Amino acid sequence: MQGSAERERVRSEIELSAGTVEYEDTGGDGPVIVLLHGLMMDASLWAGPIADLSADHRCVAPTLPLGAHRRPMNAGADLSLPGVARLVAEFLDRLALRDVTLVGNDTGGALVQLLMRDGVPRAGRVVLVSCDAFDNFPPGLTGKTLVLSGKLPPRVFGLFMQQMRLRAVRRLPIAFGWLTRRGDEATARWMQPVLRQPEIRRDAVRMLRAAAADTGLLAETARSLPDFSRPALVVWARRDRVMPPEHGKRLTDLLPDAQLAEVDDSYTLIPLDQPARLAQLIREFIRASGPR
Numbered sequence: 001m002q003g004s005a006e007r008e009r010v011r012s013e014i015e016l017s018a019g020t021v022e023y024e025d026t027g028g029d030g031p032v033i034v035l036l037h038g039l040m041m042d043a044s045l046w047a048g049p050i051a052d053l054s055a056d057h058r059c060v061a062p063t064l065p066l067g068a069h070r071r072p073m074n075a076g077a078d079l080s081l082p083g084v085a086r087l088v089a090e091f092l093d094r095l096a097l098r099d100v101t102l103v104g105n106d107t108g109g110a111l112v113q114l115l116m117r118d119g120v121p122r123a124g125r126v127v128l129v130s131c132d133a134f135d136n137f138p139p140g141l142t143g144k145t146l147v148l149s150g151k152l153p154p155r156v157f158g159l160f161m162q163q164m165r166l167r168a169v170r171r172l173p174i175a176f177g178w179l180t181r182r183g184d185e186a187t188a189r190w191m192q193p194v195l196r197q198p199e200i201r202r203d204a205v206r207m208l209r210a211a212a213a214d215t216g217l218l219a220e221t222a223r224s225l226p227d228f229s230r231p232a233l234v235v236w237a238r239r240d241r242v243m244p245p246e247h248g249k250r251l252t253d254l255l256p257d258a259q260l261a262e263v264d265d266s267y268t269l270i271p272l273d274q275p276a277r278l279a280q281l282i283r284e285f286i287r288a289s290g291p292r
Contacts, residue, residue, distance in 0.1 A: 010024065010025050010026070010027060011023075011024055012024075012025055013071070014091065014094055014095070016087055016090050016091060016094065017077075017087070017090060018065065018073050018074055018077035018078065018079075018083070018087050019065070019071060019072065019073035019074045019077055020071040021062050021063065021064070021065075021069075021071070021087070021091060022043070022062070022063045022069070022070065022071060023043065023060060023061060023062040023063065023091075024043050024050070024059075024060070024061045025058070025059070025060045025061075026050065026054040026057075026058055026059045026060075027058060028054070028056075028057070028058045029058070030056045030057040030058050031057050031058070031099070031101065031286055031291075032057070032058045032060065032097050032098070032099065032100045032101065033053060033057050033058070033059050033060070033100070033101045033103060033282065033286075034060045034061070034062075034088075034092065034097065034100050034101070034102050034103065035049070035050070035059065035060070035061040035103045035104075035105075035108075035271075036061075036062070036064065036088065036102070036103065036104040036105070036108030036109075036111050036112060037061075037063070037064065037066070037068075037105065037106065037107075037108045038066065038105060038106025038107035038108050038109075038131075038132075039066050039067055039106070039107045039143070039146060039207075039208075039211075040066065040067040040068050040146065040190055040191070040194070040204075041066065041067075041068050041106065041186075041190050042063040042068040042069065042070075042189075042190055043061035043062060043063045044186055044189065044190075045061075045105065045186065045269065045271050045272065046059070046061045046271050047186075047271075047275075048271055048272065048275025048276070048278075048279075049271050049275045049278050049279040049282065051275075052275065052276060052279035052280075052283075053279050053282060053283060056283075057283075057286070060095070060097065062088070062091055064084055064087070064088070064108075064111075065077070065079055065084065065087075065203055065207065066084065066107065066207060067193075067194055067200070067203070067204040067207060067208075068190040068191070068192075068193055068194065069193060069200065069203070070193050070197070070200070072197070072199030072200055072202070072203055073203050077203075079203060079206045079207040079210055080207075080210035080211070080213075080214060081107070081110060081111065081114060081210070081211060081214060081217060082114055082214075082217070083210070084111060084207075085111045085114035085115050085118070088111055088115060089115060089118070089120065089122075092120075092122040092123075093122070097122055098122055098124075099122075099123075099124035099291055100122050100123045100124060101123070101124065101125050101126070101127060101282070101285075101286055102115065102120065102123040102125075102126045102127070103126070103127040103129065103282065104126075104127070104128060104129065104131055105129035105130060105131060105268070105269065105270065105271055106129075106130070106131055106132065106139075106179070106243075106268055106269065107131070107132050107139070107143075108129075108131065109128045109129060109130070109131020109132060109133070110131060110132040110133070110137065110217075110218055112126050112127075112128060112131070113128070113131075113133065113218060113221050113222070113225065114217075114221060116224075116225060116228045117221050117224040117225070117228075123230065124230060124231075124289075124291065125230055125231040125232065125233070125285070125286070125289050126228075126230065126231075126232050126233075127232070127233045127234075127235060127282055127285065128232065128233070128234050128235070128248075128251060129235045129236075129270055129271070129278065130235065130236050130237045130240050130242075130243045130248070130268045130269075130270055131243060132218055132243070133218055133222065133243070133247045133250070133251055134218060134219050134222055134247055134250065135218075135219050136218075136243065136244060136247060137211075137214075137215060137217060137218045137219075138211055138212075138215070139242050139243060140173075140178065140241070140242035140243070141173050141174045141178070141242075142173070142174060142175060142176065142178065142179060142242060143242075145174040145175075146208055147208050147211055147212045149161070149208070150204070150205050150207070150208025150209050150211070150212060151208075151209070151212070152205070153205075154198065154201040154202045154204075154205045155198075155201070157201055157204065157205050158194065158195065158198070158201045161191065161194055161195060161201075162195065164188075164191045164195070165188075165191070165195070167184060167188070170184060170187050170188065170191075171184065173241075175187075178241040178242050178267060178268070179242060179267055179268045179269050180267050180268070180269040180272045180273055181265070181266065181267050181273050182272060182273050183269055183272030183273065186272055222254065225251070225254045225255055226254055226255070226256060228255060228256070229256050229257060230257065231257050231258075231285070231289040232252075232255045232257060232258040232259075233258070233259055233261065233281065233282070233285040234248050234251050234252045234255075234258055234259070234260045234261070235248075235260075235261045235262075235263060235270060235278060235281055236248030236260065236261075236262050236263065237262075237263050237266040237267055237268060237270055237273075238262040238263060238264050238266075239264075239266075239267075240266075240267060240268050241267065241268075242267070242268045243268050245262070248260055248262070259285075261281050263277055263278070263281075
């Protein structure tokens with residue numbers, strides 16, 4: 001119910017230049033938060049924080065073409081990270097969202113950095129949550145394994161990914177084992193599109209091959225971050241095993257108006273492992289930074 005403490009999430013879709021993008025939108029008149037996920041994930045990464053934040057914010061979470069999407073992209077779509085970042089900018093424009101708090105976790109944080117580099121006029125502030133940065137791209141064993149698997153033909157890639165049906169495989173460090181302590185149910189769900197839909201396997205392979213060609217992208221992008229003067233919050237898992245905790249400190253030092261918050265008892269996917277704590281940090285940050 002719109003008047004309840006937790007607003008009902010409405011699943012919608014929008015036709016963009018690359019294809020149809022599904023998204024969740026809680027609606028409401030509060031400050032707008034747009035939340036971006038990482039590789040082989042979808043918008044449900046943010047279900048926990050959204051359940052909390054939607055009481056007094058409008059939360060918008062697109063499912064981007066990063067391997068767990070359900071609607072295949074157009075054959076000629078640019079599925080490189082810069083291409084997906086431009087798709088996010090187009091998404092913000094089409095929904096006419098203003099003074100957005102732009103939040104990204106895992107490779108979603110890489111997309112936020114690319115948008116920061118390009119100015120992202122519709123964002124009033126940003127939140128980077130344990131994410132790819134500097135030379136950590138593709139990140140950790142998981143990212144490197146994914147990028148290597150993307151060299152396979154789509155059909156063979158699909159056969160390789162069939163292993164992810166098994167919880168024991170999903171919990172390995174080369175899969176999701178070092179990304180989340182508590183989110184195996186979500187990771188199993190994220191695998192379904194690439195296991196079932198040949199068109200999604202095609203998209204995933206194209207996206208991963210583009211990532212393999214862009215390994216220096218974030219190190220280059222970091223050089224422009226000191227020019228981003230809007231408020232920034234950097235949230236990092238204190239004992240992250242995939243995204244080095246020192247990268248959180250480096251990002252905070254690079255950004256002119258940034259603060260760092262470290263989170264205990266969590267791996268990289270803080271929205272799954274510590275959703276209430278992350279929601280609290282985001283809410284306090286938005287309240288303190290005020291309208292742009």
